[in-house]
Amino acid sequence: xxxxxxxxxxxxxxxxxxxxxxxxxxxxxxxxxxxxxxxxxxxxxxxxxxxxxxxxxxxxxxxxxxxxxxxxxxxxxxxxxxxxxxxxxxxxxxxxxxxxxxxxxxxxxxxxxxxxxxxxxxxxxxxxxxxxxxxxxxxxxxxxxxxxxxxxxxxxxxxxxxxxxxxxxxxxxxxxxxxxxxxxxxxxxxxxxxxxxxxxxxxxxxxxxxxxxxxxxxxxxxxxxxxxxxxxxxxxxxxxxxxxxxxxxxxxxxxxxxxxxxxxxxxxxxxxxxxxxxxxxxxxxxxxxxxxxxxxxxxxxxxxxxxxxxxxxxxxxxxxxxxxxxxxx
Amino acid sequence: xxxxxxxxxxxxxxxxxxxxxxxxxxxxxxxxxxxxxxxxxxxxxxxxxxxxxxxxxxxxxxxxxxxxxxxxxxxxxxxxxxxxxxxxxxxxxxxxxxxxxxxxxxxxxxxxxxxxxxxxxxxxxxxxxxxxxxxxxxxxxxxxxxxxxxxxxxxxxxxxxxxxxxxxxxxxxxxxxxxxxxxxxxxxxxxxxxxxxxxxxxxxxxxxxxxxxxxxxxxxxxxxxxxxxxxxxxxxxxxxxxxxxxxxxxxxxxxxxxxxxxxxxxxxxxxxxxxxxxxxxxxxxxxxxxxxxxxxxxxxxxxxxxxxxxxxxxxxxxxxxxxxxxxxxxxxxxxxxxxxxxxxxxxxxxxxxxxx
Numbered sequence: 001x002x003x004x005x006x007x008x009x010x011x012x013x014x015x016x017x018x019x020x021x022x023x024x025x026x027x028x029x030x031x032x033x034x035x036x037x038x039x040x041x042x043x044x045x046x047x048x049x050x051x052x053x054x055x056x057x058x059x060x061x062x063x064x065x066x067x068x069x070x071x072x073x074x075x076x077x078x079x080x081x082x083x084x085x086x087x088x089x090x091x092x093x094x095x096x097x098x099x100x101x102x103x104x105x106x107x108x109x110x111x112x113x114x115x116x117x118x119x120x121x122x123x124x125x126x127x128x129x130x131x132x133x134x135x136x137x138x139x140x141x142x143x144x145x146x147x148x149x150x151x152x153x154x155x156x157x158x159x160x161x162x163x164x165x166x167x168x169x170x171x172x173x174x175x176x177x178x179x180x181x182x183x184x185x186x187x188x189x190x191x192x193x194x195x196x197x198x199x200x201x202x203x204x205x206x207x208x209x210x211x212x213x214x215x216x217x218x219x220x221x222x223x224x225x226x227x228x229x230x231x232x233x234x235x236x237x238x239x240x241x242x243x244x245x246x247x248x249x250x251x252x253x254x255x256x257x258x259x260x261x262x263x264x265x266x267x268x269x270x271x272x273x274x275x276x277x278x279x280x281x282x283x284x285x286x287x288x289x290x291x292x293x294x295x296x297x298x299x300x301x302x303x304x305x306x307x308x309x310x311x312x313x314x315x316x317x318x319x320x321x322x323x324x325x326x327x328x329x
Numbered sequence: 330x331x332x333x334x335x336x337x338x339x340x341x342x343x344x345x346x347x348x349x350x351x352x353x354x355x356x357x358x359x360x361x362x363x364x365x366x367x368x369x370x371x372x373x374x375x376x377x378x379x380x381x382x383x384x385x386x387x388x389x390x391x392x393x394x395x396x397x398x399x400x401x402x403x404x405x406x407x408x409x410x411x412x413x414x415x416x417x418x419x420x421x422x423x424x425x426x427x428x429x430x431x432x433x434x435x436x437x438x439x440x441x442x443x444x445x446x447x448x449x450x451x452x453x454x455x456x457x458x459x460x461x462x463x464x465x466x467x468x469x470x471x472x473x474x475x476x477x478x479x480x481x482x483x484x485x486x487x488x489x490x491x492x493x494x495x496x497x498x499x500x501x502x503x504x505x506x507x508x509x510x511x512x513x514x515x516x517x518x519x520x521x522x523x524x525x526x527x528x529x530x531x532x533x534x535x536x537x538x539x540x541x542x543x544x545x546x547x548x549x550x551x552x553x554x555x556x557x558x559x560x561x562x563x564x565x566x567x568x569x570x571x572x573x574x575x576x577x578x579x580x581x582x583x584x585x586x587x588x589x590x591x592x593x594x595x596x597x598x599x600x601x602x603x604x605x606x607x608x609x610x611x612x613x614x615x616x617x618x619x620x621x622x623x624x625x626x627x628x629x630x631x632x633x634x635x636x637x638x639x640x641x642x643x644x645x646x647x648x649x650x651x652x653x654x655x656x657x658x659x660x661x662x663x664x665x666x667x668x669x670x671x672x673x674x675x676x677x678x679x680x681x682x683x684x685x
Contacts, residue, residue, distance in 0.1 A: 066471075119656040120610045122416075122471075126597060127656075130649030137645065245594075251475055261472040293490050293589065297483025303476035307468050 011258035011310070012270045018199030019277040026284040033287055041166055047279035048172040051272050052227045053246060054253035055179050056220030058271035061154075062183070062215050063252055064263030065121035069110060070224040070250055073241030076242030077103045077228030079136060082238040085154070092154040100225040106132060107221015114217065114279040115210035121217075129247065131202075140240035141293065158233040168230055172272075175223065179268045192216065196263025210249035252299065253278050256306040278302070351363040362607040362659060363619035368627065370622045377633035384636050395506065395583060397628030398517045399424065399576040399592065401621065403599045404606075405528040406569040408620045411603055413562055414612025415433065415470040420573040421595035422481035423455045425588075427577030429485040430493030431586025441498050449574045454628060455481055456570020460563035470566075486589035494587040505582035507562070515577060517643075524572070529617045537561065545612025601652050602627055621663045 024042070026033045033039050053070045060067045077099040110128055114121045120294045148157060160167045183189035195202040195209050203209050227246075232238055257274030259266030278299060286292045331453025378385040386615045403420050410417050427448040434444035454475065462473045532538040543551035544558050581587045606623030630647055661677055 109391045113653065113657065121659050123604055123610050123656050124653055126601060126604075127652035128650040130601070130645045131653070132649075134645030134647075134649060206671070248475060248478065250481065255472050261469045279429065291487070291490065294483055294487040296479045297487050300476050300478070300480025300483050303479060304473065307472045307476065308462070308466060311466055311468055322607045329568065 006034065011313070012267060013274055014272060014276060014309075015257055015273045015306070019273055019280060022277065022280055022284050026287050026289075030287050032215070033284070040164075041161075042283065044169040045166045045278065046283065047276045048168045049227045049230055049234070050246060050249050050279055051172050051254060051275040052175060052223045052230070053220070053250040054257070054271040054275040055176055055268045056223035057247075057250040058254045058257070058266060058268045059179065059183065059192060060121070060193045060216045060220045060257050061251070062196045062263055062266060063213050064199060065114065065213060065216065066125065066251065067107075067121065067220045068108065068125040068247045068251075069106070069132055070220060070227075071243045071246035071248075072129050072136065073103050073221055073224035074228045074231060074246055075136045076106065076132050077225040078231040078238045078242045079140055079145065079240070081229050081232050082149065085151060085232070086149040088144060092151060092317045095154075096226075099229040100222050100237060103225020103228060104218050104222035104236045107224070108214065110221065111214035111217030115213045122323045133244065134159045137240045142240075143236055144239040145232070149181060150232060150236060154233060154235060158236070168234065171226075176268060176272050179219075183268060188212065188215075189311040194266050198263075198264075249275075249278060252303050255303055257311070258306070258310060262311065263309075274306075277293075340530075344532055356607075361571050361656070363616055363622075365624045366606055366619050366626065366655075370626045371625060371627055373633070376430035377486070377629065381633050381637045383516070384633055389632060389636065390444075391508065391513045391515055393490075393628050393632045394518055396632070397624060398515070398521060398583075399580050399595060400598050400602055400624045400627070401521050402524060402576040402579070403569070403573055403595075404602050404620050405468050405524055405617070406565065406572045407599050408606070408608055408615060408617055409528065409541055410470075410562075410565045410569055411530055411600075411608050411610065412541050412567060412612055415562060415565075416474065416549070416565060416600070416610075417456075417459060417475040417569045418471065418596045419459060419477040419481055420569060420576075420599060421528050421592045422478045422485065423452050423573035424490075424577035424580060424595065425590065426455065426481045426593040427452050427574035428587045428591040429488045429582040429589050431581050435490055435497060435587070436494050441501050445578050448578055449571060452570045452572075452574020452577070453567055454570070456567040457563070459570065463566065464559040464563045482589075482593070485591075489587065489589040489593070491589075495585055497582060497585060502582050502585045505579055518630060518672050520575075520579075525595030525617065525621060531619060541565070542613055545609075545614070547613075598627065599624075605648075605652055605655055607655075636673050645666075 003136070023034060025033070034043060057067055057070065080102055081095050081099040083091050085092070085100065092096075106128070110121070110125055112126045113119065114126075157167050162170050183192060191202070191212050194205070194207060195212055199209055224243075228243065230243055234265070235242075253275035254271040255261060255274070256277060257266065257270030257272070259271055259274075280299055281302070282292070282295050285295055285298065290298075293302050365607055383389065403424075405656055407417060407420065407440045427471065430448045430451055431441075431444050434447060435441065439447075459470070459474055462468050462477075504516065508514055509516055509519070530538075532541060540551060540556035540561055543556050544561060548558055577592065581591055584591075602624035603615075604610060604619050604623075605626065606615065606620030608620060634647075
């Protein structure tokens with residue numbers, strides 16, 4: 001298969017076209033959706049937090065696991081970062097590092113429980129979703145971090161631009177490229193797919209399944225930590241419910257982007273485009289004259305449409321392969 | 330023999346990862362685990378009654394049951410769904426949808442019973458959509474119901490917008506919070522008990538119920554022994570949708586308010602209660618008494634902590650920790666058992682290869 005064919009056949013292309021279609025149609029309706037300072041920035045910045053955790057989520061799902069705790073990790077790390085800003089004079093790069101490391105540590109808790117105790121990730125991360133959020137609420141109470149508590153130079157990151165591209169978008173893009181490169185070209189990344197396709201076979205083959213799964217959860221946690229810091233920069237206020245519900249958006253974005261929920265299939269590109277599509281549709285609906293109460297319904301229809309489409313494509317490919325086998329025999 | 334069976338077992342849908350454990354061991358562990366959760370429930374009640382002022386008062390149990398009723402109700406079909414190895418995350422959204430529909434129809438001056446019937450019908454259809462996508466199209470239920478979680482919630486919010494309908498006939502709202510004559514037991518308990526008996530009988534005492542376990546343990550073996558897998562799962566998803574709609578009606582009446590965002594996030598509490606009650610997420614294992622105890626345990630802890638003046642949010646930490654601990658404990662006990670077995674084998678082999 002030559003490279004052009006590979007690009008047009010890729011699952012990611014379809015979702016990218018859908019994304020572009022939404023952007024084009026909405027822009028035709030109201031040109032300020034893209035062609036205005038705010039519109040352009042929102043287009044690039046709004047999906048980034050979900051994009052980051054969707055990248056981590058995709059890596060976890062590719063190993064045939066799932067991480068439902070990312071929303072709670074965002075909440076904890078965002079509040080940690082906010083508290084450090086409020087009560088200490090630690091420079092912001094260090095605060096960001098602490099939050100990312102904290103997220104990685106929370107991810108490691110998930111990963112260790114799952115890979116050592118060999119219990120299903122759905123159950124463990126459902127448990128830690130509650131536990132992390134509960135700790136957050138206990139700690140935060142009804143307090144909140146306000147934008148006046150946050151140093152100006154850090155808050156500038158939420159609006160700063162590099163040439164024409166918002167800094168938050170640049171950060172997310174770097175993460176995305178590194179993750180995609182790792183999964184596609186590096187041995188360890190390929191092992192993610194092997195484990196997700198067949199954990200038992202991967203184990204028999206001698207892959208360190210537990211270690212890879214642990215790594216996937218640490219990455220997912222670290223990216224949620226990064227999203228937590230960026231949450232502070234972007235929104236300026238953090239209360240005890242920051243990031244709640246993000247986990248379903250992350251899983252939804254990955255699934256829309258063609259990451260199969262039972263592992264082994266998909267790419268972080270797909271998950272990233274899925275996140276772009278998901279959050280851009282949310283913003284496009286009011287412009288298109290659809291009341292934003294219907295957003296969730298559209299999102300749901302998208303997820304179901306995407307997985308039904310995947311199923312049809314998979315069946316068609318299976319049929320083509322059998323035909324090929326028959327003609328060879 | 331092995332050569333004929335291995336290809337069929339290899340082609341199973343792949344939801345279950347650890348089929349190779351000895352079954353009697355699991356069953357023994359399970360019995361312990363069920364007993365453990367019920368015992369824990371009793372201990373918590375006793376301790377709370379002794380230590381927390383006013384916890385022993387009947388009114389506490391009244392509110393406790395009213396608060397826990399939706400979880401108890403939906404946990405029943407959810408248990409059956411999870412035992413087949415599937416999951417339904419759309420239940421809370423189905424509750425919201427049923428609440429919205431009731432509100433909308435009441436606003437349009439429909440008689441309440443007719444509105445409720447339509448809501449139940451919509452719940453049934455919602456469950457059927459899940460069931461069709463899982464059984465006919467062959468999609469994983471986790472992905473499907475994450476999709477319908479968003480879809481049904483979106484429909485609920487789209488239908489009602491930000492309005493809340495509160496003009497329900499007093500007869501029905503009173504019924505929802507009423508108590509049995511002469512006691513403080515809420516009337517909804519009757520509904521819960523009746524449904525629990527029906528689901529318990531269905532799961533534990535009918536061929537259909539045995540089929541549910543068979544599907545969860547090994548879909549291929551179940552298919553070969555004549556269990557209608559697709560039909561069973563389809564029926565279970567419809568039941569989940571129906572009971573969710575019922576819980577949605579109760580929820581609406583209890584608070585006297587129909588809103589699109591009613592019961593958001595409740596699906597996680599239901600799943601947590603079911604798993605806490607000893608049902609395996611991989612399917613094939615679990616029983617209703619444990620699940621009911623699990624749901625009640627969450628409710629009792631929440632109620633006791635609230636009365637003790639601790640912020641009710643602590644319950645999240647406790648629910649989560651209990652959930653994690655309960656699965657790790659099971660895993661740890663299994664590991665301990667395996668160690669003992671292999672140690673025994675090594676002794677018998679007297680210095681044979683210990684590398685395996």
